[in-house]
Amino acid sequence: MRNISALVFASGLAFLLLVITWQFILGGAPMLIGEAILQQAAEELGAANLVTSVVLGYRGIDTLGEIAILFTASTATSLVLSSIAEKTSAKSKPGLRDDGTILASSASLFFPLLMTIGLYIILHGHLTPGGGFQGGVILAAAFFLPLLAVPGRGVNHSGLALVEGFAGASFIVIGIIALFQGKAFLQPLFGHGEMGSLLSAGSLPLLYIAVGLKVGAELSGLLANLAEPSGNGDETLSATESASTEQTSMQAEKTKS
Amino acid sequence: MIWVIALMVFIMLVGAVTVLLVDSHVSAIAASSAVSLALSVIFVILQAPDVAMTEAVVGSGLSSVILALALFRLNRNKAKMEQSDA
Amino acid sequence: MTTNLIHWLLYGGAMGLIVIGIVGVVTLTNIFRIILALVIAEAGANLLLVIAGYRFDAIAPILTGQALSAMPTTQIMVDPVPQAMVLTSIVIGVGVQALALALVLKVYKNYQTLDLREIHHRMLADIDHSSGVISLLSEEQPKGERPLPEPETKNVLNSGGEK
Structure with a gap:
């Protein structure tokens, strides 16, 4: 019964979307804003990658909001995860185990390579495909790899929070400096420079560095929170948690029987 | 070109159906990763290299790592519970 | 075409x-x-x-090559x-x-x-319990009259490979 109703629902939805699809135009849709941006972006901002000039120049406040959402999601995740922290005794860790020399040494071999690639992608965000988001994720992977290979190695959460806060603050400060110069918020500063060179496009590379560091710090903190049991300091909390859990499960057992 | 698009759309849709139907959670995570990978090839064909890069890094890399870590923790909780039951 | x-x-x-x-x-x-x-x-x-x-x-x-100079x-x-x-x-x-x-x-x-239905089930029981109401889903109710069939709790979390 349930499956039949699901099938009916699915076919109805598919039919509706197909009717909508019938009216779409591929490759010829009118693009008013896009056309104007393509014409003017190179002169106004001087970034070779026009997507970057949209992300940071024309829609900079959008990116600020995106960073805020990511920050909120990461903070909420660590909050929820710390409330279910498990008690871990020092001698027996049921979690990740040490997987030997090969993994550990290749992790330390890959760490500088991944760092280089991540920083390269962040720094060339205004010239080539890539930028703060992609490079930030690669940085997070670089920091997470040693943690995966050598479990039990703690993460410096306060250092991550420092980097994250500094990057976020510098993004906003760059926006406010533009206000003091009589421009709009987050309007690019400095000159354009020669287009296609590393030092060009005004303050867009600086903004992308801030975005990259912030995304990298947030995501590596999130991965570390998910990976490690993080039981230190939460003994009382987890004790009450487990007590209430036991109560719940007992109740559920009683309900079932 | 059209064969590449057709192949990638086929892989994408088959992977998406696999995510819903397969029994094991690990296979479902791998299938969703494959969906993201095929999607990033389509983004390259659609002349969106930035988006393709993001999808390849985030969708098929980071996202599946996060899912796998969560699944690992769920299994560990389950194992611990069975231990305490016995 | x-x-x-x-x-x-x-x-x-x-x-x-x-x-x-x-x-x-x-x-x-x-x-x-x-x-x-x-x-x-x-x-x-x-x-x-x-x-x-x-x-x-x-x-x-993305502007590359000649496009960089000729804009x-x-x-x-x-x-x-x-x-x-x-x-x-x-x-x-x-x-x-x-x-x-x-x-x-x-x-x-x-x-x-x-399991979503099981969670719903237990959540309702919890709410009833904490507010002191005798639950409709509790043991006083005959088993056959429940609105939903008893969902499976076993093998909800199969991880594959270790069966």
Whole structure:
């Protein structure tokens, strides 16, 4: 019964979307804003990658909001995860185990390579495909790899929070400096420079560095929170948690029987 | 070109159906990763290299790592519970 | 003809992903799998946005080579605005997914199951218990009269490979 109703629902939805699809135009849709941006972006901002000039120049406040959402999601995740922290005794860790020399040494071999690639992608965000988001994720992977290979190695959460806060603050400060110069918020500063060179496009590379560091710090903190049991300091909390859990499960057992 | 698009759309849709139907959670995570990978090839064909890069890094890399870590923790909780039951 | 076929392939792929994702969210009962279905629906929406900005015979919106000196170029480019929006959307998506997984872990910690109906069942029992109401789902009720069949709690979390 349930499956039949699901099938009916699915076919109805598919039919509706197909009717909508019938009216779409591929490759010829009118693009008013896009056309104007393509014409003017190179002169106004001087970034070779026009997507970057949209992300940071024309829609900079959008990116600020995106960073805020990511920050909120990461903070909420660590909050929820710390409330279910498990008690871990020092001698027996049921979690990740040490997987030997090969993994550990290749992790330390890959760490500088991944760092280089991540920083390269962040720094060339205004010239080539890539930028703060992609490079930030690669940085997070670089920091997470040693943690995966050598479990039990703690993460410096306060250092991550420092980097994250500094990057976020510098993004906003760059926006406010533009206000003091009589421009709009987050309007690019400095000159354009020669287009296609590393030092060009005004303050867009600086903004992308801030975005990259912030995304990298947030995501590596999130991965570390998910990976490690993080039981230190939460003994009382987890004790009450487990007590209430036991109560719940007992109740559920009683309900079932 | 059209064969590449057709192949990638086929892989994408088959992977998406696999995510819903397969029994094991690990296979479902791998299938969703494959969906993201095929999607990033389509983004390259659609002349969106930035988006393709993001999808390849985030969708098929980071996202599946996060899912796998969560699944690992769920299994560990389950194992611990069975231990305490016995 | 070829244009028409590409149109149907691309839009069909995007719509197919959205439909599969929504059907998964509606029909599946395991909350971990529901998150996976949500990720697929989100990927379909992203693909739809990028397709909306596509133009035939266009190049990627990145200036290279001669185009750097000779601006404005004569070469058509695809629309950069949807691409920028999808770029942020993908990164937000992974943050939201991590938050959802943390909540799933919390739910599993408290209810010891991932089955949606079972969680609903136990949650109602908890609410009734804490407010002091005699539960409709409690043991006073004959077993056959329950609104839902007794859901399976075993093998809700099969991880594969270790069966």
